[in-house]
Amino acid sequence: MSENYLEIIKQDKVYPIIRCKEPEQAVEISKALVEGGIRVLEINVENPSLYGAISEVSKFANVCAGGIITSLQADAAFASGAKLIASPIFQMNMVKISKNKRVPFIENILRQMPFLSLMPMGNIKLSEVVTYIKTGAAAVGVGRDFYLGFTPKEITARTKEIIKEVKDFSEWIQK
Numbered sequence: 001m002s003e004n005y006l007e008i009i010k011q012d013k014v015y016p017i018i019r020c021k022e023p024e025q026a027v028e029i030s031k032a033l034v035e036g037g038i039r040v041l042e043i044n045v046e047n048p049s050l051y052g053a054i055s056e057v058s059k060f061a062n063v064c065a066g067g068i069i070t071s072l073q074a075d076a077a078f079a080s081g082a083k084l085i086a087s088p089i090f091q092m093n094m095v096k097i098s099k100n101k102r103v104p105f106i107e108n109i110l111r112q113m114p115f116l117s118l119m120p121m122g123n124i125k126l127s128e129v130v131t132y133i134k135t136g137a138a139a140v141g142v143g144r145d146f147y148l149g150f151t152p153k154e155i156t157a158r159t160k161e162i163i164k165e166v167k168d169f170s171e172w173i174q175k
Contacts, residue, residue: 003062003083005040005062005064005083005084006084008039008040008062009040009119009138009139010117010138010139012037012038012039012040012139012163012166013129013133013137013138013139013140013166013170014038014129014139014140014142014159014162014163014166015040015041015042015119015121015139015140015141015142016029016033016038016041016042016141016142016143016146016147016159017041017042017044017066017121017141017142017143017146018030018033018041018042018043018044018143018146018147019044019046019066019143019144020046021046021047021049021050022049023049023050023052023053023056024053026043026050026053026057027053027056027057028152029146029147029152029155030043030053030057030060030061030063031057031060031152032147032152032153032155032156032159033061033146033147033155033156033159034060034061035152035156035159036155036156036157036158036159036160036163037159037160037163038061038159038163039061039062040061040062040063040064040083040084041057041061041062041063041064042063042064042065042066042086042141043057043063043064043065043066044066044067045065045066045067045068045073045077046067048076051065051076051077051079051080052080054077054080054081054082055080055081057081058080058081058082058083059081062083062084063081063082063083064082064083064084064085064086065077065078065080065082065084065085065086066085066086066087067086067087067088068085068086068087069087069088070093071093071097074097078101085097085098117138118136118137118138119137119138119139119140119141120132120137120140120141121140121141121143122141122143123143124140124141124142124143124145125142125145126142126145126146126158126162128140129142129162129165129166130165130166130169133166133169133170134169142162146158146159
């Protein structure tokens with residue numbers, strides 16, 4: 001692994017999660033997010049056609065394949081260009097694949113573990129990101145609130161705005 005993607009996510013504090021059924025839409029949203037300053041994003045694999053989106057987006061961004069629960073899905077994700085995988089459940093099989101391929105594995109942790117750097121995900125609004133960071137989150141996963149109902153230009157503007165808010169807070173806290 002040449003880049004530490006989990007470290008990039010922790011630095012950026014914002015982790016977009018794209019959930020849609022059409023690969024073209026996932027690519028369009030991804031382009032707008034990257035233009036706004038996002039360095040790592042997740043495309044949730046809701047159907048096999050989204051592996052094509054991962055393949056396209058991985059040409060210009062670091063992509064996490066989300067919703068991965070089987071080794072076949074993980075293999076397809078990596079073959080499509082995913083740099084890391086995320087799963088809604090804990091499976092030792094995913095940990096083994098991650099270790100063997102030397103790629104990060106993100107589990108949507110629903111139990112308290114204060115000794116870990118946690119990234120809350122699930123129905124989080126952009127307006128809540130800084131609040132989560134203030135309470136100790138290492139980074140925050142934001143899904144549809146990033147893009148649903150917005151044009152690519154608006155997605156880019158929203159992305160730049162949240163990155164600035166997070167950066168301003170992070171700089172303030174370091175003083």
